[in-house]
Amino acid sequence: QVQLVESGGGLVQAGGSLRLSCEASENIGSFNVLGWYRQAPGKQREMVALIFTGGNTVYRDSVKGRFTISRDNAKNTVNLQMNSLKPEDTAVYYCNAQKRLPYWGQGTQVTVSS
Secondary structure (H helix, E strand, C coil): CEEEEEECCEEEECCCCCEEEEECCCCEEEEEEEEEEEEEECCCEEEEEECCCCCCCCEEEEHHCCCECCCCCECCCEEECCCCHHHHHHHHEEEEEECCCCCECCCCEEEEEE
């Protein structure tokens, strides 16, 4: 069973930065795509950023230019650098990894105060 463990969430003021990290229990090279999703209270879970095996990335429009997804194959981690954070970025952030099935982490809270 694949395990994904997120870290790096917390409370930050608007305009600040946070770096999320997700460590996988197996070689991340075995996954077709890795990503970060988020879910705010009362809202559906939404895609934030994806990174594919070849290195291509996809971002939701509202985070383009502020967030950067990256992967470290040596450490089996996928990271999300979040800059210029806004209160609307407040959510629980989930790491996702996909082979034939999707795997999810337990989530980490990010709170941005105005």
